[in-house]
Amino acid sequence: MWRMHYTIARNIFKVMEYVSGMRLRIQKPEEYSDENCYEYAKGIVSRMQKTGHIRTEGFGMENLPAEGGYMLYPNHQGKYDAYGLISVHSKPCTVVMDDAKSHMIFIREIIDMLRGKRMNIHDARQGLTIINQITEEVSQGRRYILFPEGGYGKDQKNTLGDFKPGCFRISLRSGTPIVPVVLYDSYKVFNSWQLKPVTTQVHFLEPIYYDEYKELKTVQVAALVKERIQQKLDEIEGKTV
Numbered sequence: 001m002w003r004m005h006y007t008i009a010r011n012i013f014k015v016m017e018y019v020s021g022m023r024l025r026i027q028k029p030e031e032y033s034d035e036n037c038y039e040y041a042k043g044i045v046s047r048m049q050k051t052g053h054i055r056t057e058g059f060g061m062e063n064l065p066a067e068g069g070y071m072l073y074p075n076h077q078g079k080y081d082a083y084g085l086i087s088v089h090s091k092p093c094t095v096v097m098d099d100a101k102s103h104m105i106f107i108r109e110i111i112d113m114l115r116g117k118r119m120n121i122h123d124a125r126q127g128l129t130i131i132n133q134i135t136e137e138v139s140q141g142r143r144y145i146l147f148p149e150g151g152y153g154k155d156q157k158n159t160l161g162d163f164k165p166g167c168f169r170i171s172l173r174s175g176t177p178i179v180p181v182v183l184y185d186s187y188k189v190f191n192s193w194q195l196k197p198v199t200t201q202v203h204f205l206e207p208i209y210y211d212e213y214k215e216l217k218t219v220q221v222a223a224l225v226k227e228r229i230q231q232k233l234d235e236i237e238g239k240t241v
Helices: 002-010 012-027 034-052 081-088 107-113 124-139 165-174 218-236
Strands: 054-059 070-074 094-098 117-119 143-145 178-184 198-204
Touching: 002 012, 002 034, 012 034, 012 107, 034 054, 034 081, 034 107, 054 081, 070 081, 070 165, 081 143, 081 178, 081 198, 094 107, 117 124, 124 143, 124 165, 165 218, 178 218, 198 218
Parallel strands: 054 198, 070 143, 070 178, 094 117, 094 143
Antiparallel strands: 178 198
């Protein structure tokens, strides 16, 4: 957590400037395109990385579908995960976040500026409404980050938790590509008490197109995506040949 406090302290005046810039974009959506808001967010992340001595390497960008909407399903390691992914994903995308954790200053503005979604994990009806909204938006070309593990464990690190099958209803209903994403060493950024330089990795795996999973149930799709992510984690750690 030291890195988070250090980064905020080093940028306290810049943070307020960024908050004002984000609120302006939220209040006047007709004047600021998704591209403009996304580039503004990427600039914020770049500043965070520079000040916090964070480097994120991106791999597999050529795997991202060139056109249309899709779902990005990454493993979940910590508070930096979405920031790291956004830093290496060139086209505008947004994120689905637990409502309870999304109302802190700065986080609230990021979510609203990128027109993300808040999901109440304790309200099934609200969750279904959000899933339906995302399904419609992805069908129309938007790109969403959704963490199928839902959360992350304190000592989880580069291991996987259970994937929630309900997350994959969006893809099955929209018929859009699934992009499994591997985050590696992301937990080291804000979930440790160190300040030394840290490097994380984001790997965009080959997309899973609708024809490949359209006959599967949500449980099977979850297992398929988890298997692809686990295989890549094993490869990175040298556990497979």
